Amino acid sequence: MKILVTVKEVSTVEDEFEIEGTSIAEQYLGADLNEWDDYAIEEAVQIQEAGIADEVVTVTIGPEDCEQTIRQALAKGADRAIRVWDDSLEGVDLLDVGAKTEILRAVVEAEDPDLVLTGVQSGDDTWGATGVSLAEDLGFEWAAVVNHLEHDFEDGRASVRRELEGGVEELTEVEIPAALTIQTGINEPRYASLRGIRQAQRKELDVQSLADLGVDESAVEAEVTVTEMYEPESETDATVWEGSAEETAAELGELLREKGVAP
Amino acid sequence: MTDVLAVADHRRGELRDVSYEVITAGRQLADDTGGELHVAVISGTVDEFGDKLNREGVDAVHTVDYGEEFNHDVYTQVLTQLYDELAPQYVLAPNSVNGLDYAPAVANALELPIVTDTVGLEADGDTLVANREMYGGKVEVTTELEGTAVATIRGAEWSGAEGTGDASIEAFDAEIDEDAVGSTVTGFEEVGGGDVDISEAEVLVSVGRGIEEEENLEIIRDLADALDATVSSSRPIVDNGWLPKNRQVGQSGKVVTPDVYVAIGISGAVQHVAGMKGSDTIVAINTDPNAPIMDIADYAIHDDLFDVVPALTEEFQ
Numbered sequence: 309m310k311i312l313v314t315v316k317e318v319s320t321v322e323d324e325f326e327i328e329g330t331s332i333a334e335q336y337l338g339a340d341l342n343e344w345d346d347y348a349i350e351e352a353v354q355i356q357e358a359g360i361a362d363e364v365v366t367v368t369i370g371p372e373d374c375e376q377t378i379r380q381a382l383a384k385g386a387d388r389a390i391r392v393w394d395d396s397l398e399g400v401d402l403l404d405v406g407a408k409t410e411i412l413r414a415v416v417e418a419e420d421p422d423l424v425l426t427g428v429q430s431g432d433d434t435w436g437a438t439g440v441s442l443a444e445d446l447g448f449e450w451a452a453v454v455n456h457l458e459h460d461f462e463d464g465r466a467s468v469r470r471e472l473e474g475g476v477e478e479l480t481e482v483e484i485p486a487a488l489t490i491q492t493g494i495n496e497p498r499y500a501s502l503r504g505i506r507q508a509q510r511k512e513l514d515v516q517s518l519a520d521l522g523v524d525e526s527a528v529e530a531e532v533t534v535t536e537m538y539e540p541e542s543e544t545d546a547t548v549w550e551g552s553a554e555e556t557a558a559e560l561g562e563l564l565r566e567k568g569v570a571p
Numbered sequence: 572m573t574d575v576l577a578v579a580d581h582r583r584g585e586l587r588d589v590s591y592e593v594i595t596a597g598r599q600l601a602d603d604t605g606g607e608l609h610v611a612v613i614s615g616t617v618d619e620f621g622d623k624l625n626r627e628g629v630d631a632v633h634t635v636d637y638g639e640e641f642n643h644d645v646y647t648q649v650l651t652q653l654y655d656e657l658a659p660q661y662v663l664a665p666n667s668v669n670g671l672d673y674a675p676a677v678a679n680a681l682e683l684p685i686v687t688d689t690v691g692l693e694a695d696g697d698t699l700v701a702n703r704e705m706y707g708g709k710v711e712v713t714t715e716l717e718g719t720a721v722a723t724i725r726g727a728e729w730s731g732a733e734g735t736g737d738a739s740i741e742a743f744d745a746e747i748d749e750d751a752v753g754s755t756v757t758g759f760e761e762v763g764g765g766d767v768d769i770s771e772a773e774v775l776v777s778v779g780r781g782i783e784e785e786e787n788l789e790i791i792r793d794l795a796d797a798l799d800a801t802v803s804s805s806r807p808i809v810d811n812g813w814l815p816k817n818r819q820v821g822q823s824g825k826v827v828t829p830d831v832y833v834a835i836g837i838s839g840a841v842q843h844v845a846g847m848k849g850s851d852t853i854v855a856i857n858t859d860p861n862a863p864i865m866d867i868a869d870y871a872i873h874d875d876l877f878d879v880v881p882a883l884t885e886e887f888q
Contacts, residue, residue: 323859327710405675439675444679450676452668471668479758493806496811531684532684532715539709539861544867544871546855548871553874556872557885557886558882560854564798564831571798571887
């Protein structure tokens with residue numbers, strides 16, 4: 309069995325920041341492996357360690373800068389990585405679900421995996437839609453928001469739990485090949501070991517352009533555009549206690565006594 | 572004309588609140604250009620659901636009697652057929668776990684763009700103007716797209732539609748290709764249980780990502796002991812395995828309504844807020860004065876929890 313995991317480098321934002329036009333000013337941004345994808349990588353590596361999968365491949369759409377993040381995934385146990393990028397992607401402000409679907413579809417068709425794992429969503433633009441859109445496009449089965457996956461794949465089916473709202477889980481079976489969007493908490497993502505980090509430097513990281521994948525450049529012209537970005541208006545009418553920790557703690561202590569909920 | 576097809580959500584025989592919210596959002600969108608609002612309800616006791624969904628402003632309810640529970644393959648087939656029949660400008664779905672399990676597939680099958688988790692929607696001529704959040708709620712963006720589209724709406728952003736409408740309730744005869752149904756829901760299970768029911772607690776000392784390390788939970792436990800309170804948490808703490816699942820407050824955890832909710836190092840993601848906004852008094856301790864939790868807090872301390880929490884514990888020892 310071969311598993312393809314989509315891995316995204318997401319932008320993180322400092323507590324204090326400034327907006328320039330329709331984006332956050334560069335100096336306030338950091339980069340990190342998308343949290344949900346971290347769980348997807350871990351799940352794939354665990355399936356491999358259980359002797360079920362032969363190979364775990366990651367795919368990332370992103371510029372050269374994100375190779376450090378890709379190496380993190382390799383250090384955690386993925387076997388090799390594919391990074392998709394070229395000039396036509398350089399100038400795109402927002403890669404929408406349709407564009408990602410077309411690019412990832414081409415990669416899936418070239419790699420022919422049995423299982424595609426994606427994070428439920430990304431921490432920056434939070435579409436939460438690419439995994440299911442991709443599955444439909446490929447004619448794969450799918451399950452969204454998976455927080456448990458049985459690793460035996462009995463009779464060519466994946467038995468999963470989907471995390472619904474209100475503390476209810478749905479038990480579902482899907483036929484493979486399938487795409488599953490992975491929810492945080494499904495496992496405990498490992499830290500990359502020093503040995504893993506060293507090994508990751510030697511693992512294959514293949515860069516592909518849209519032309520290499522046979523994807524037409526027009527595919528990345530987003531249908532959804534961002535026209536404005538702003539800080540949400542704070543609706544707070546909270547009483548803010550100020551002063552030293554002792555002073556603010558005393559204020560809170562008084563409130564709790566007033567409410568009769570503390571001794 | 573901006574006709575809208577809104578899709579209802581239900582589970583185990585009950586319509587979910589977001590079904591009425593998606594009617595409100597759909598009606599507003601249809602009103603922008605005087606279009607019609609159609610509502611689809613698929614599977615389950617659809618006749619009963621159909622009557623309930625006939626709220627003010629609904630022009631037609633389309634019921635599809637097929638199976639008991641949600642199945643994304645069935646939903647995708649039905650909605651693409653309904654779309655072909657009704658040719659709406661927009662298909663609106665809840666941004667629920669199930670919404671995210673079929674709406675992207677419907678969009679892709681129909682070759683339509685999708686915009687998810689919207690908190691504001693407006694039709695401006697042929698342009699859909701949708702507002703959504705990015706970076707965990709730190710910023711909001713306005714997005715635009717032309718033509719027809721699929722959109723999902725965030726729960727609790729629109730009020731639920733009320734009153735009784737004069738919609739026509741029509742059974743839609745969808746043709747389901749059984750061979751194309753590759754997924755099967757085999758059951759449901761409640762999670763949690765365990766020793767403590769946080770939904771019964773009067774005082775919750777609730778901890779989030781700001782606690783940084785599992786060892787640091789000790790100061791939260793000390794505070795809870797001193798206050799005779801119960802410890803709960805936001806999602807990351809449970810994801811890390813530092814507290815059991817029955818302690819999680821939020822959309823996918825428990826809904827709590829204590830007298831006092833002390834949110835410690837919790838930023839206040841919308842999923843968390845959904846579970847605790849009904850608390851009588853909310854106190855937030857967080858270094859970030861712009862954290863979303865501050866929007867719903869009654870009292871706030873913008874300081875380091877590692878200084879404030881031990882000082883508070885000392886107050887009561």
